[in-house]
Amino acid sequence: xxxxxxxxxxxxxxxxxxxxxxxxxxxxxxxxxxxxxxxxxxxxxxxxxxxxxxxxxxxxxxxxxxxxxxxxxxxxxxxxxxxxxxxxxxxxxxxxxxxxxxxxxxxxxxxxxxxxxxxxxxxxxxxxxxxxxxxxxxxxxxxxxxxxxxxxxxxxxxxxxxxxxxxxxxxxxxxxxxxxxxxxxxxxxxxxxxxxxxxxxxxxxxxxxxxxxxxxxxxxxxxxxxxxxxxxxxxxxxxxxxxxxxxxxxxxxxxxxxxxxxxxxxxxxxxxxxxxxxxxxxxxxxxxxxxxxxxxxxxxxxxxxxxxxx
Numbered sequence: 604x605x606x607x608x609x610x611x612x613x614x615x616x617x618x619x620x621x622x623x624x625x626x627x628x629x630x631x632x633x634x635x636x637x638x639x640x641x642x643x644x645x646x647x648x649x650x651x652x653x654x655x656x657x658x659x660x661x662x663x664x665x666x667x668x669x670x671x672x673x674x675x676x677x678x679x680x681x682x683x684x685x686x687x688x689x690x691x692x693x694x695x696x697x698x699x700x701x702x703x704x705x706x707x708x709x710x711x712x713x714x715x716x717x718x719x720x721x722x723x724x725x726x727x728x729x730x731x732x733x734x735x736x737x738x739x740x741x742x743x744x745x746x747x748x749x750x751x752x753x754x755x756x757x758x759x760x761x762x763x764x765x766x767x768x769x770x771x772x773x774x775x776x777x778x779x780x781x782x783x784x785x786x787x788x789x790x791x792x793x794x795x796x797x798x799x800x801x802x803x804x805x806x807x808x809x810x811x812x813x814x815x816x817x818x819x820x821x822x823x824x825x826x827x828x829x830x831x832x833x834x835x836x837x838x839x840x841x842x843x844x845x846x847x848x849x850x851x852x853x854x855x856x857x858x859x860x861x862x863x864x865x866x867x868x869x870x871x872x873x874x875x876x877x878x879x880x881x882x883x884x885x886x887x888x889x890x891x892x893x894x895x896x897x898x899x900x901x902x903x904x905x906x907x908x909x910x911x912x913x
Contacts, residue, residue, distance in 0.1 A: 604720075609636070610733075612873070614756030615790045620647030620738050621654060622795055622803050623752060624714060628723075628731065638720035639731065643675070645715075646795040646805055650708040650741030652676065658721065659732035667732070672843040673721050677707040683719030684760045701702045701755050712805065756797070757788040757827055769833035773824050783814035789821040799825055 610626030617745040625642040629819040639658065645651050653676035659667035659679040673679045687710055709715050723731075741746050762770070770785070796804055798811035799821055809818050823829065 604638075605632055610641075610731075611754045611756075612752065613758075613797070613801060614754045614786055615792050615795050615803065616735070616750060616752055617792045618652065618794075619735055619748065619750050620645065620649070620740075620794060621735065622646050623733070624803070625717075628735070629720065637723040639723060640716070640720050641733070642714055642717045645709045645713050647828075648711065648738075650796070651738055652708050652741050652743075653678075653739045653888075654709075654735070655737040657736050658723075659734065660723070660728040661730040661732070662728060669728075671721070671723070672736070675716060675719070681719050682709070682715045684715075684717035686714045686717070687712075696906060718841070726797055728785070744843060747762065748820055748864040754791070759785045759787060759799070762788075762830070765834045766827075766830040770825065770828050772837065773833055775820070776814075779814050779816060783816075788827055789825050791818070791822055796822075843859070 607630050608628040609627075610623075612623035612626055616622055621643040623641055625640075627640050629638050629640060630636070631638070643654065653674060656673050656675070658669075658673065660669040660671065661667050673681075673684075693839075721825075735748050735750045735752060737745060737747045737749075737882040755839050759767075759770075768789040768912050774780075774785075779800075784801045787797060787799060789799045792806070794806055796806055796808070796818055797802060797818055798814060800811060800814040800816065802811055802813040804812055804818070808817065811818070824833075
């Protein structure tokens, strides 16, 4: 077998007791026959005895040219490879339990459908649509669903730069990014919730079973609407910072009239002191010549008296 197409079922399916983990269109290399294969997981609060689906095949029109029903059940041997995940079972050892559960019902959180190939009789389709039509629970009750599976998941890579920056400001799980990076915007329904790491959990799980991020914190901070609110808040804080110029060293607070008058008086005092100093300097300059004449006069008088004494 070789994979021809991969279905993106990252999102949580609302009102559904099962979630789709994987979906592929595969081709037999030798016969060129086409098959589809899905892996489902029971994320309801009940055991599942059987699951009914229907495939819609489209060519060019909006109306499917073929509707192909299929039933997953123990009696029809169509559960395929099953994987039971218990609360205490480490994820690394899940493969030890694959295909070893002979129970007639699918337990809560158990996956099934892997390696169950649904043959497609026509090979010229252009689109395949999956519908979950109904489910029979372990207690014998039936539920009609008629849910068209559509991926409504918002990937983290699709966010604009502003929301990615907002995410970096509120993200408290930076250590988890190394091993379980954020891939999608989290979602929550009545039966399941999608962690930002891409793992689907029971709605009763308050933390992701893989990355251990808190469910409620994600729903309060990492949804598309919440990130938009964070972007707006960051812009407001940025505007306030730009308007509040007291944060900048070069800014001078506007002066009051009293402060201005005080500065004027201080300036006038400085001018008066400078003028007084200039007058003193001028007087000193004018006294230099008389002082010189007086000095030489005294010197001449001393010399004259010395000569008379001889």
